[in-house]
Amino acid sequence: MNRKELIDALASKTGSTKIAAEQNIAALIEVIGETLTKGESISLVGFGTFEVRERAARTGRNPKTGAELKIEASKVPAFKPGATLKAAVNSAKK
Numbered sequence: 001m002n003r004k005e006l007i008d009a010l011a012s013k014t015g016s017t018k019i020a021a022e023q024n025i026a027a028l029i030e031v032i033g034e035t036l037t038k039g040e041s042i043s044l045v046g047f048g049t050f051e052v053r054e055r056a057a058r059t060g061r062n063p064k065t066g067a068e069l070k071i072e073a074s075k076v077p078a079f080k081p082g083a084t085l086k087a088a089v090n091s092a093k094k
Contacts (some may be wrong), residue, residue, distance in 0.1 A: 036077050046084035053078045 001009070003025070011021035035042050041051035057073040079094055081089075 039048070039075075047086055048079055048080050048081040051078055051080065052076070 007018055007021045007025060010016075010025065011018045014021065016024075032042060036050060036052050039052055041049055043049045052075050055074045055076055058071050058072045060069045061067065062069055
């Protein structure tokens with residue numbers, strides 16, 4: 001599902017207009033981004049948690065030349081699914 005399909009599905013599910021659905025999705029993405037930028041997490045019970053994880057500095061390799069590269073430590077956004085979401089996804093497989 002891409003963004004347009006998500007907007008259509010949200011508008012259909014809520015009975016709102018596509019414009020309102022698009023504004024809501026844009027606002028949600030903005031709030032999640034701003035919160036993660038502050039280093040905070042967002043927990044949605046039953047769905048999951050958006051959080052920032054720290055990656056340690058490490059040594060990598062250039063795949064073309066094989067030369068070693070130093071990769072600096074960084075912060076990355078991550079999503080940890082909740083138990084309800086995991087159960088829903090796993091029951092859909094059967």
